[in-house]
Amino acid sequence: MAKLILSMDGLVLKEIQLDKERISIGRKQHNDIQIDNLAISGEHAAVVTILNDSFLEDMNSTNGTLVNGQQVKKHFLRNQDVIELGKYKLKYVNEAPAAGSPPDDFDKPAGTPPSFAKAPEFKRNASDLSSSPNKPDTPAPELAAAIQLLSGGNAGKELDLTKTLTTLGKPGVQVAVITKRPNGFFITHVEGNQFPMVNGQLLDAQAHQLKDHDVIEIAGIKMEFFFKT
Amino acid sequence: MKLSDALQIVTRTDPGLLRSHNEDAVFGNGDLGIAILADGMGGYNAGEVASGMATTLLSTHFSQLLSRRFAQPLVAGNPRQVQKILGEQITATNAAIYHSAQSQAQFAGMGTTLVLGWFYDNTLSVAHVGDSRLYRLRGESFEQITHDHSLLQEQLDNGLISPEDARHSVNKNLVTRALGVESAVDPEFNEYDVAVGDLFLLCSDGLNDMLDDAEIASTLQSCASNIHLAADQLVQLANDKGGHDNVSVILIKVLGDFSARGSWWHKLLAWLK
Numbered sequence: 001m002a003k004l005i006l007s008m009d010g011l012v013l014k015e016i017q018l019d020k021e022r023i024s025i026g027r028k029q030h031n032d033i034q035i036d037n038l039a040i041s042g043e044h045a046a047v048v049t050i051l052n053d054s055f056l057e058d059m060n061s062t063n064g065t066l067v068n069g070q071q072v073k074k075h076f077l078r079n080q081d082v083i084e085l086g087k088y089k090l091k092y093v094n095e096a097p098a099a100g101s102p103p104d105d106f107d108k109p110a111g112t113p114p115s116f117a118k119a120p121e122f123k124r125n126a127s128d129l130s131s132s133p134n135k136p137d138t139p140a141p142e143l144a145a146a147i148q149l150l151s152g153g154n155a156g157k158e159l160d161l162t163k164t165l166t167t168l169g170k171p172g173v174q175v176a177v178i179t180k181r182p183n184g185f186f187i188t189h190v191e192g193n194q195f196p197m198v199n200g201q202l203l204d205a206q207a208h209q210l211k212d213h214d215v216i217e218i219a220g221i222k223m224e225f226f227f228k229t
Numbered sequence: 230m231k232l233s234d235a236l237q238i239v240t241r242t243d244p245g246l247l248r249s250h251n252e253d254a255v256f257g258n259g260d261l262g263i264a265i266l267a268d269g270m271g272g273y274n275a276g277e278v279a280s281g282m283a284t285t286l287l288s289t290h291f292s293q294l295l296s297r298r299f300a301q302p303l304v305a306g307n308p309r310q311v312q313k314i315l316g317e318q319i320t321a322t323n324a325a326i327y328h329s330a331q332s333q334a335q336f337a338g339m340g341t342t343l344v345l346g347w348f349y350d351n352t353l354s355v356a357h358v359g360d361s362r363l364y365r366l367r368g369e370s371f372e373q374i375t376h377d378h379s380l381l382q383e384q385l386d387n388g389l390i391s392p393e394d395a396r397h398s399v400n401k402n403l404v405t406r407a408l409g410v411e412s413a414v415d416p417e418f419n420e421y422d423v424a425v426g427d428l429f430l431l432c433s434d435g436l437n438d439m440l441d442d443a444e445i446a447s448t449l450q451s452c453a454s455n456i457h458l459a460a461d462q463l464v465q466l467a468n469d470k471g472g473h474d475n476v477s478v479i480l481i482k483v484l485g486d487f488s489a490r491g492s493w494w495h496k497l498l499a500w501l502k
């Protein structure tokens with residue numbers, strides 16, 4: 001788990017585990033990290049942690065917040081970042097396995113042109129993150145589903161929907177694709193004049209979420225969709 | 230076949246799930262045979278200014294250029310001529326972005342990646358700067374055509390890091406070349422032949438950081454007959470996996486032969502001889 005190490009003049013004062021979604025920093029009593037110093041605003045900054053990623057946000061403090069010497073409003077924290085509030089320093093330590101991350105003293109090969117960091121800041125309000133509708137949920141149990149052919153030469157045959165995309169039908173005639181997404185399985189028309197049918201209803205060009213025991217018809221073949229438990 | 234009939238182009242750009250700004254910009258036009266994708270960088274909204282300037286300036290210049298100077302179609306086999314034109318346009322665009330960044334404090338330090346594809350005479354000329362990519366699906370084979378100008382790619386090339394480790398590297402988004410960050414720019418140029426049925430993908434790192442090549446390939450293969458759907462699926466898949474960055478894709482499907490030798494101009498020339 002990531003943590004912050006609070007220090008002043010090189011003296012470590014405290015270690016704070018980032019075990020909450022939001023940790024507030026400020027002078028007032030109610031803050032998770034309270035720093036009783038007049039250079040610190042009542043509500044100075046906050047660190048929002050989602051899964052393994054942490055974001056620092058300056059809460060419009062009077063004296064500002066620096067990360068590695070740069071003034072920031074919002075900042076995506078990386079391992080070993082140093083946050084400065086007045087004379088206080090908070091070091092962000094995240095020992096999450098970042099395999100292959102080069103050592104800090106990694107020497108660039110001679111003649112390497114300078115590098116330019118691409119947009120390190122996440123600019124959306126931290127509070128928006130939790131309400132984002134498409135945000136992948138905390139690892140949901142993997143959905144498993146299959147289809148069973150009900151008609152045609154292969155009637156009775158079962159096909160597990162293990163891939164992200166499974167195409168069904170006859171190329172050049174009618175093709176549909178079933179996509180496996182974090183929130184379920186969706187069928188979409190790919191090609192052909194005829195659109196797929198689900199439970200006797202003709203679909204339009206939009207993706208359609210499949211429910212347990214839906215009957216799909218593509219290129220004249222009927223098949224049943226079902227969840228596996 | 231006319232270029233606009235031979236090429237089907239779709240563009241998609243999406244802010245992703247974590248960012249409120251979209252710093253990517255895309256342009257695609259089948260009449261011109263031009264596709265441009267730029268991924269901007271720089272604080273506040275300067276990144277989107279840089280990428281927007283790149284696509285707008287380049288697309289405007291190319292449409293003027295192609296309507297005036299090349300009333301007769303370009304013919305393959307003269308890469309120098311094409312690279313000279315591309316180089317001039319990219320240098321001018323670089324200067325425009327660089328000067329804005331220098332003269333206006335709010336744009337200081339802005340820059341952008343660029344990948345540009347120019348289709349003519351069954352040929353594709355590619356210019357790129359930075360880590361936005363071009364891929365090609367030809368039959369069963371899916372290949373990355375451009376070579377990233379990034380610190381990570383240099384580490385890979387030097388054998389300092391394995392491709393497996395590279396996927397988890399923390400310095401994924403350090404580019405070694407960019408448009409608008411210095412007074413000079415060093416684009417890379419390449420020429421490729423084009424075959425009917427080819428499907429080309431231009432994308433920003435928001436796609437290839439979230440999806441591995443096999444996932445991109447299987448999506449393109451599944452939806453090759455409907456590239457609008459393929460583009461939507463790629464963006465959706467990147468967002469389903471977390472959508473950490475802006476995601477942009479341009480898909481270009483080659484529907485027919487667009488050899489310049491079959492054009493009215495060459496028919497006329499042949500008839501006159």
